[in-house]
Amino acid sequence: MDEKLQALIKDFRDHGGNIISLLQETQDAFGYVPEEAVFYFSEELGIPASNFFGVLTFYAQFCLKPRGKNIITACRGTACHVKGSERIITNLKRELKLTDEDNTTDDKQFTLEQVACVGSCSIAPVVIVNSKILGKMTTDKVYREINSLRKEASHG
């Protein structure tokens, strides 16, 4: 991990020292921003860790916990809302046994995230499964996607 972090720090210094970019690249590298990374940066750069956490908790993009193997992103845009996204999300939470606080399944297979709007409003409601944009979704259609991913997982 240290090597990866050193490379990130070098990049940070070379490109004018932007905390947001540093954390975005850290998330790209690890899939989330590990707490150890923040303290490491803080130590190396002499920037208080609170500055990093301030940015991390402010922006929706950052994730402080490891995420599941499959990311399901439900759009919460207005068009999706009036076309029934709320119900899809409620049903998905039940199916995957998730809560608002804990959005990753125990087996670390699925993480359910919500996004303000993905800008595909004309095919609302939209659910993104591992960066595949699926339009005009229903609970059934999402279940089918989840089940096929589960099958893939059990077949190794």
Next chain:
Amino acid sequence: MDKSVKVHVCMGPAALAAGGAEVLQAFESVMGEKNVPADFRKECSIHKVGCLGLCAKDVLVDVFVDEQKTTYEHIKPDMVQRIVDEHIIGGSPVDEWEVKEDYHKFHAKQVKVVLSDCGYIDPENIEAYRAVGGYSAIEKILSSMTPEEVIDTMKKSGLRGRGGAGFPTGVKWEACRKATGDQKYIICNADEGDPGAFMDRAVIEGNPHAVIEGMAIGAYAIGATKGYVYIRAEYPLAIERLKKAIPAARDKGYLGTNIINKGFDFDIKLKLGAGAFVCGEETALIASIEGQRGMPRAKPPFPVHRGLWGKPTVINNVETLANIPYIISKGAEWFSSHGTERSKGTKVFALTGKSVNTGLIEVPMGITLREIIYDIGGGIENGKKLKAVQTGGPSGGCLTADMLDINVDYESLAKVGSIVGSGGMIVLDEDDCMVNVAKYFLNFTRDESCGKCVPCRIGTKRLLEILDRITKGLGKEGDLELLENLSSDIKSASLCGLGQTAPNPVLSTIKYFRDEYEAHIKDKKCPAKACRDLLTYSILEDFCKGCGLCMKACTAGAITGDEKKPHTINASACIKCGSCFDVCKFKSVARE
């Protein structure tokens, strides 16, 4: 064969989801197999193009044979073979897959300025943009106009900011031009955060060079040498398009030092937003580019005097910037001939929700709401009744079905308590509960409030709590007055535009749909049957055929019954999700 053939496959946000990339690939492989390119000596090419507009009919494909255009709708990869055989090689279009009259009606009342080349040119090819006159505006100003003349043209055109506030672009530029500073910046605000809006995304994906050219013109006018595009990380394709377009423009000498040998330096960097709606506010956006939490500060000083790193900075929205090359090329008079007295030009709207046609539209300012909803949008889907049109997203309000003859422009919408906003237009029908819509927006602004000032941070939370109570049947006498008073306090005391406009969806829905609020509070009923906690589901014994569909659909296991005998719902186990209501083919589930 001495013919030319061009195929344009729509690759807008919705088309990609409908399989646009696969359709493009199918054309490439089918035409490759048949050796079509070799047979057509003049020209044979296949292009991906930006959003063609009518997303409801995706994937849309334009086929030009000798410049004769045929548009096909709902194209799937397996349909490509027949189009190539019968139309491209055989010469007779496949009539049954062609767009119908409604497609032409969708376009009839639109006027394209910003979108004039979007959907016709390959966004990843700078030569395609140049072929339609692209980058001639920057050439024109650098060879024959002073910065003051450029600003003057902008002022004469009457162009106003398309991001929401509607501030005159020329006036903003002039203020920055006059500000003193050794370094100035121009920023393109592509942090399109309004839920239910995708205009900026479509413009960047469909014609990124127009945005770049607009920025370069603005930079020349204000005297900036550096620019930033601040774009949402949620728009990967738009980011990719810019990542290709910026170096391409640099290669051709339209960015970098000594642009087209005229001694003007300007370059652009990309900054990815990290997901915060408040960063649409100018001072918050600046803080975010500087690497901090995106929290707004009090104004003045305005960014045109003290902006990015304390230097004079102009921030323009994507659509505003994309208008600029066209205004310079065709003239201020041409631009201001569209629109109304005080709202000039055209506006791009994302028409979504319950209209038949959904998609991206560009209309002259001042068009009536009726023309948008019924002529362009094709009316309300499933024969339902129009209830309201929400404009301006979380900062906006609702227009009701009686306001269909209102002119859609800055002044007229403000008069009835809504705004043009960035261009989201969500059509609501009789099944939409207005209290729920207000709650939805407050939930959004509560989440997105940066927390710096108390009226917004705590006020939006309290508003949401009251709305939540009302939709759960726990509303009290006096709640409406409390909502109104609290709203007016939040509006007058909040620091930035987010808080100052956050109560608008509440005020506007109370103003026009007071009876709906009262039904929730007094009768504990949701007239639109949308608020879950106020509904009860039961099965009508006389109609139920015992098919078992509802039992299968019920995730809560609340439905029991024997095959071919009427089923029953156990009210205490029912989670009121409505799945049984949706699946029943015999209308035997009652919802009250």
